[in-house]
Amino acid sequence: MKKTKHQALCMLLLLGSLLQAEVTIEDKVSDLLDKMTLQEKIGQMIQRMPASGMNSEFIDLIKSGSVGSLLNAGTNNQWQLRNQFQHIAVEQSRLGIPLIYGRDVIHGYQTILPIPLGLSCTWNAELIEKGARMAAIEAAADGIHWTFAPMIDITRDPRWGRIAETCGEDPYLTSILGAAMVRGFQGEILTAADALVACAKHYVGYGAAEGGRDYNTTWIPERQLRDVFLPSFHAAVMAGVGTFMSAFNDINGVPASGNEFTLSQILRGEWKFDGFVVSDWASMHQMINHGFCQDEKEVAFKSVTAGVNMEMVGNAYERHLEQLIAEGKISEKLVDARVADILRIKYRKGLFDRPYNDGRGRDAILSSSHLQIAHQAAVQSAVLLKNDGILPLKKCRIALIGPLADSPFDQMGCWSGDGAVSAVVTPKAAFGERLGANLYYASGIKKSRDIGREGFAEALQAAAKADVIVLVLGEEQSLSGEAHSRAFINLPGAQNELAAALVETGKPMVVVIMAGRPLTFQNISEHADAVLYYFHPGTMGGPALADIIFGDVSPCGRLTVSFPRTVGQIPIYYAHKNTGRPPVPQSLGIPMGTPVDPREDTSKYMDVDYTPEYPFGYGLTYSSFVYENLRLSAPAMKIDGELIVTAEITNTGQFPATEVAQLYIRDLFGSVTRPVKELKGFQRINLNPGEKKRVTFVLKAHDLGFHGLDHHYVVEPGAFHVWIGWNAEQGLQGEFTVVE
Numbered sequence: 001m002k003k004t005k006h007q008a009l010c011m012l013l014l015l016g017s018l019l020q021a022e023v024t025i026e027d028k029v030s031d032l033l034d035k036m037t038l039q040e041k042i043g044q045m046i047q048r049m050p051a052s053g054m055n056s057e058f059i060d061l062i063k064s065g066s067v068g069s070l071l072n073a074g075t076n077n078q079w080q081l082r083n084q085f086q087h088i089a090v091e092q093s094r095l096g097i098p099l100i101y102g103r104d105v106i107h108g109y110q111t112i113l114p115i116p117l118g119l120s121c122t123w124n125a126e127l128i129e130k131g132a133r134m135a136a137i138e139a140a141a142d143g144i145h146w147t148f149a150p151m152i153d154i155t156r157d158p159r160w161g162r163i164a165e166t167c168g169e170d171p172y173l174t175s176i177l178g179a180a181m182v183r184g185f186q187g188e189i190l191t192a193a194d195a196l197v198a199c200a201k202h203y204v205g206y207g208a209a210e211g212g213r214d215y216n217t218t219w220i221p222e223r224q225l226r227d228v229f230l231p232s233f234h235a236a237v238m239a240g241v242g243t244f245m246s247a248f249n250d251i252n253g254v255p256a257s258g259n260e261f262t263l264s265q266i267l268r269g270e271w272k273f274d275g276f277v278v279s280d281w282a283s284m285h286q287m288i289n290h291g292f293c294q295d296e297k298e299v300a301f302k303s304v305t306a307g308v309n310m311e312m313v314g315n316a317y318e319r320h321l322e323q324l325i326a327e328g329k330i331s332e333k334l335v336d337a338r339v340a341d342i343l344r345i346k347y348r349k350g351l352f353d354r355p356y357n358d359g360r361g362r363d364a365i366l367s368s369s370h371l372q373i374a375h376q377a378a379v380q381s382a383v384l385l386k387n388d389g390i391l392p393l394k395k396c397r398i399a400l401i402g403p404l405a406d407s408p409f410d411q412m413g414c415w416s417g418d419g420a421v422s423a424v425v426t427p428k429a430a431f432g433e434r435l436g437a438n439l440y441y442a443s444g445i446k447k448s449r450d451i452g453r454e455g456f457a458e459a460l461q462a463a464a465k466a467d468v469i470v471l472v473l474g475e476e477q478s479l480s481g482e483a484h485s486r487a488f489i490n491l492p493g494a495q496n497e498l499a500a501a502l503v504e505t506g507k508p509m510v511v512v513i514m515a516g517r518p519l520t521f522q523n524i525s526e527h528a529d530a531v532l533y534y535f536h537p538g539t540m541g542g543p544a545l546a547d548i549i550f551g552d553v554s555p556c557g558r559l560t561v562s563f564p565r566t567v568g569q570i571p572i573y574y575a576h577k578n579t580g581r582p583p584v585p586q587s588l589g590i591p592m593g594t595p596v597d598p599r600e601d602t603s604k605y606m607d608v609d610y611t612p613e614y615p616f617g618y619g620l621t622y623s624s625f626v627y628e629n630l631r632l633s634a635p636a637m638k639i640d641g642e643l644i645v646t647a648e649i650t651n652t653g654q655f656p657a658t659e660v661a662q663l664y665i666r667d668l669f670g671s672v673t674r675p676v677k678e679l680k681g682f683q684r685i686n687l688n689p690g691e692k693k694r695v696t697f698v699l700k701a702h703d704l705g706f707h708g709l710d711h712h713y714v715v716e717p718g719a720f721h722v723w724i725g726w727n728a729e730q731g732l733q734g735e736f737t738v739v740e
């Protein structure tokens, strides 16, 4: 009894002190707000990009308190320039409110990790958190406070150039990996000098752009919004993300930067987010183009009322908020609330106590431990799609050919503006180190888009001298990323022709594809002895590739997006609905382009299989695994209970390898139709040859729900299937029921 009392007292004290800490920041925020003029408040809501270094006009703006944040502000290594701006804000503006510097630190800073889509193929949240930590340490040492990452948009469209920046098609996986990035960027203590404030973007639905064309319209019914597009953003809030970015797209007729439903009702109302929202680049002003606002004044009105705190690149807040208040269209209280969110994050980041960068921590940039993280991430991001047994290669004479075999800039992938090109190690450099005179290199084609065949002869000569061809194809950097959508997702330029010419030599051929998206390359994979999908692997892509090709490690990446056979299948994703006339396996194998008897009237294509070329979750290793003995702890679970699902996995091959065991469920009948499969868990396990391990998943009934007819989350009693599998199409199946 005594002990309980004591515990209660301690709890109270703890709670008291926690509350006090929070109250302190809130007190500081409201004290500061009390001192601010309306112009100074509006100044906090403006993010500007200094056109070029220091100029007197810009200095005056900072002095007058008309700048809350700077975007980019110098290139890398310009931490001193950032300090100069900060000195003006802190020492020469009336209230000395520090600036917050934002920048796109997406997949690394100077040390570049694989593009996020590649990173997600590691299915390794711990490693991804480490990678984000690494990026934060490097960027913070350069005077950056805030990164516009993670990008946690869900997309099911490889035409969309920004698929490169996503974690793929699945809301569950993106939630876990996105939260890991938030933790990595923000570190354990946000006030630490090496922590960056993270930004969950692009809120929301941006990845659903019609036709995969960037910035295009999105139509997302509320149920789908809540089941598919919102969970990763909610997970970011739960992980403590400091900021959000409102997207470019129009969602169901209301652009994201003027969307009261998503920005206020859901984000602040339902999720209790108390950080701030920055608009995406000029996305507020673009509401005029959308036809949602008549002029800039209406832009300011709709954005501020919907819930955007800070305008990135634009003048709507600067020019119109004051007048909107004067006209009684909005209250100063509303502006106070928007500014309070910004100040709260500035306090939480510790900018008032430590506004300047002292240049320390810069040794970490491109340090060997950072390069090692990039190396590990590149290894784990590689997905082996095909292997007739040629890999791993024994030491032999190799012809390394292709436009991506020695292209440091392209290898870094999109959004790597701060990346150190000189630090990139390409396959050519890495293979050269291992093979010396046994390496014969020829690009064949200089850039992925080139259509000339001038380089073919040299490539064929290299091939003639070698025992094996390693052909590194793909997309150059500029074919993916923002505003870089493609209507065709084949290998561009003369790459198919180059591959065909090399196939003619009859030499064994390993194809490596470095790209920003899933591509279609059936014709090549049919003839290649092995295909490794590498996305853009970053700084250490070369050495990591050598490790895999020569068998130092077994590849362990698994796809996080379904690969279509042809662009006409898009959107194609594993968690689709069943339809009333589901396709049947007999509809498989209809040869491309030769319509045959349609057999059944099912939901299929007449000219191509309805299935993906490679399913979500797919990836081979140098070993083989056998799954057996799926067990469920009970045939039923209570609606508030849980179930334990296990299976044994044995490494039946010759190599130590990592398996990614995946847990899927299907809710067989619902008050609304449910997907044929949904990922609910995964585990990476390392197994030596002959080793067997039991994987255990705890399935909580609460996680089996969805948003029902009334858009509220519901778990319905009834029958479920469950799988522990090795991709979204294959696994051991069991069943259970959920009971009231």
Ligand code: BGC
Residues within 6 Å of the ligand: 104, 148, 201, 280, 281, 482
């Ligand atoms: C992109 C954002 C990015 C911002 C700042 C925009 O064009 O959509 O993702 O953070 O620019 O660079």
